[in-house]
Amino acid sequence: xxxxxxxxxxxxxxxxxxxxxxxxxxxxxxxxxxxxxxxxxxxxxxxxxxxxxxxxxxxxxxxxxxxxxxxxxxxxxxxxxxxxxxxxxxxxxxxxxxxxxx
Numbered sequence: 001x002x003x004x005x006x007x008x009x010x011x012x013x014x015x016x017x018x019x020x021x022x023x024x025x026x027x028x029x030x031x032x033x034x035x036x037x038x039x040x041x042x043x044x045x046x047x048x049x050x051x052x053x054x055x056x057x058x059x060x061x062x063x064x065x066x067x068x069x070x071x072x073x074x075x076x077x078x079x080x081x082x083x084x085x086x087x088x089x090x091x092x093x094x095x096x097x098x099x100x101x102x
Contacts, residue, residue: 001034004030004031006083007063007084011026011027013076014076018075022066022069022073033060034056036055037053037056039052040053040055046102050099053099060089061092064088064089067088
């Protein structure tokens with residue numbers, strides 16, 4: 001959830017013409033991470049939960065791609081992009097570790 005708040009704040013600086021492009025895509029995938037964890041936690045079986053954790057990990061990967069693209073397009077400074085990328089990787093690793101325990 002902290003990553004979502006952080007990313008929403010950081011994407012306010014993206015160009016207005018990207019509101020329905022990369023900005024929307026970044027926000028959609030970052031919100032998907034905790035949403036899928038939450039939805040999976042409410043399921044009845046570990047297999048179902050694992051499925052939603054897989055989706056959350058995919059959203060982490062998608063977020064990293066969108067942030068890297070934003071950096072390459074010079075929409076985000078390197079330090080801002082690196083902070084988000086580091087957080088996304090940490091979250092991915094936490095999800096993966098939990099996934100492996102199920």
